[in-house]
Amino acid sequence: xxxxxxxxxxxxxxxxxxxxxxxxxxxxxxxxxxxxxxxxxxxxxxxxxxxxxxxxxxxxxxxxxxxxxxxxxxxxxxxxxxxxxxxxxxxxxxxxxxxxxxxxxxxxxxxxxxxxxxxxxxxxxxxxxxxxxxxxxxxxxxxxxxxxxxxxxxxxxxxxxxxxxxxxxxxxxxxxxxxxxxxxxxxxxxxxxxxxxxxxxxxxxxxxxxxxxxxxxxxxxxxxxxxxxxxxxxxxxxxxxxxxx
Numbered sequence: 001x002x003x004x005x006x007x008x009x010x011x012x013x014x015x016x017x018x019x020x021x022x023x024x025x026x027x028x029x030x031x032x033x034x035x036x037x038x039x040x041x042x043x044x045x046x047x048x049x050x051x052x053x054x055x056x057x058x059x060x061x062x063x064x065x066x067x068x069x070x071x072x073x074x075x076x077x078x079x080x081x082x083x084x085x086x087x088x089x090x091x092x093x094x095x096x097x098x099x100x101x102x103x104x105x106x107x108x109x110x111x112x113x114x115x116x117x118x119x120x121x122x123x124x125x126x127x128x129x130x131x132x133x134x135x136x137x138x139x140x141x142x143x144x145x146x147x148x149x150x151x152x153x154x155x156x157x158x159x160x161x162x163x164x165x166x167x168x169x170x171x172x173x174x175x176x177x178x179x180x181x182x183x184x185x186x187x188x189x190x191x192x193x194x195x196x197x198x199x200x201x202x203x204x205x206x207x208x209x210x211x212x213x214x215x216x217x218x219x220x221x222x223x224x225x226x227x228x229x230x231x232x233x234x235x236x237x238x239x240x241x242x243x244x245x
Contacts, residue, residue, distance in 0.1 A: 001067060004031035006097035006146075008088075010115035011041045011075070012056040013180045017207060018152035019101045020063055021166025021173040021224050027064050028169070034067040035060065036091055038115055039075040046193045047182030059179040062172060067095070076111060080118040088122035090133045093141040100146045101226070108155040116151055120229065123149050150226040153210075160225030162232075163214045165243060167221040170211070177207070218243045 005026050009015045015023070015035050023033045037056065040049035047055075053070070060068040071087055078084055092100075102119040103112045125131055127145025135141055153160060166173060181189040185201045197203065214223035220243055234240070 001034075001095065002032065003034045003066065003095045003097045005033045005099050005101065006036065006092075006095050007034070007101040007152075008036045008038065008103070008115075008119050010038045010073075010078075010103055010111045011044075012037045012039075012052045012070070013041070013059075013177070013183055014103060014112070014154070015101075016059055016063075016173070016176045016180065018154055019224055019226075020059075020176045021169050021211075021222070022101065022164045022226075023063055023065070024169035024172055025164065025166055032066045033063070034065055034069070034095060034097075035063075036088075036095075037068070037070045038073045038078065038088075038118075039111075040070060040072060041075055043075040044183065045196050046191075046199060051182050052180070055180045055182065059176040062176045062179060078111075078114070078118070080114055080121060084118060085122045085125055086131075086133060088118065089126045089131065090135065090141065092122060092126040092146070093133060093144045094135060096144045097146050098148075100149045102149055102151050104151050104154040104156070104158065105227075106156070112154050120149055148228065148230060148232075150228055153225045153227065157210075158225075158227055160214065160217075161228045163217055163223040163225045165215070165218065165220045165223050166211070167215065167223075170222045174208075177204070 007015045007019055027033050041052045042049040100123055103116040105116040106113045123146050127143055129143045133141045185204050211222040214225045215221045
């Protein structure tokens, strides 16, 4: 299945926190959307990898994704090396996205930055004709390079290259985050497990506040921020949308 927008994240729930509103908005615009989770999040303090998979499936339905796939890389121990690049290249060539949404290039969690660079490198290498890969049926894959890679902003603040208004779908975005009840604050998750940095009510409030701050930049209620390594060009000033009038 060819996708228009593919979000790639090292942990299940990264997409929900950072760019699920954009996926929902693009779905409203008639685009095909999907998520690739690189790991199962098996090193997370709370819950299990099996539970995370169930939560990811619930979230996928909320986000109306056309596909969600997990590559099963080792949480915490994957590397930006040829083995992992080739694994991700096969997935990129499988879905042939026009735009990839990727982990931040630097963040509090070292997996995020390492994944951000892995995704960038794999997207570039995927466009090289002389790198051979085969699909699950053993058929040779055609080379493919996404037009853009946009890195979503995670725990550490970074000034965005642009922000995307997600106000119309913010309630659905929050629902997709709360689908991961083992990870984030939930009165329904009753297991006796340690409190973590992300399982407090304050963390979820900070996520809402970040989106409100990005929204304020363009005169709307909520927005998601992205950083682009590639310069974005326009052909006329009509490409700009002024929202804070």
